[in-house]
Amino acid sequence: MGERxxxxxxxxxxxxxxxxxxxxxxxxxxxxxxGGDDSGNAEWADRIALHRSRRPESWGLAETIDLVPLLESPGPPLLIDCLTLWLSRTMDATDVWSDLTRATVVDQHLAALADAWSATPRRVVAVSNDVGSGIVPADPGTRLFRDLMGRLNTTISLVSDQVLWTIAGRTMPLT
Known part of the structure; x- marks a missing residue:
């Protein structure tokens, strides 16, 4: 099994x-x-360019939210950036924003991701935002996103070999 x-x-x-x-x-x-390319958004394009400029030229690139097949197959290490955007785009793809009862479909995607993460033969590092430390969102869709993000982070954390917390550029292990 790979290191997660x-x-x-x-x-x-x-x-x-x-x-x-x-x-x-x-x-x-x-x-x-x-995150997708968010065509036409100059700020997003600048963020993508910054990330690309930091990566070694030898690294490959996969732009997808279909993470399970990548995690299930052997291969080089994966750096997944990020699970927050994965959740947002998964919610988009399953049309949860217009029908919050479809959250059960997102839960199924989350469970499949966690299963693949826990069994991956690859070394994998994933980035994710902690969004639950702020105020309670006013609208039901944003509350659902926050709750699902908390569930996703907790689920992945519990099947990880290492969990790191980053704040102000400093990173420390969580035990």
Whole structure:
């Protein structure tokens, strides 16, 4: 079984940089971008360019939210950036935003991801935002997202070999 590391933290806390450092000495990492290209959004394009500029040229790229097949197959290490965007795009793909009762479908995707994560033969590092430390969102859809994000982080954390917390560019292990 591969080594599984989850890197948690708030927005812009240095999670991605911490994850990249964990794999910096590995030449054949597959960087899994879950955010999509958000065509036409200049701010998003700038973020993507910044991430690309930090990665070694030898690293591969997979732009997908279909993580289970990647986790189930042998291969080089994976850096998944990030589970937060995976959840958001999974909610988009399952049309949860317009019908919150479809959250059970997202739960099924979450369970499949956790099963694949716990059994992966690969070394894998995933980045995820901790979104549950703030105020309770006013609208039901955002509350659902926050709750699902908490469930996702907890589920993946409990089947990880290592969980790291990043804040203000500093990273520490959670035990």
């Amino acid at each position: 590391t989850l890197v948690l933290g708030g927005a812009r806390s240095g999670k991605s940089i911490a994850a990249e450092r964990l794999l910096a000495d590995v030449p054949d990492v597959v960087y899994v971008a879950t």
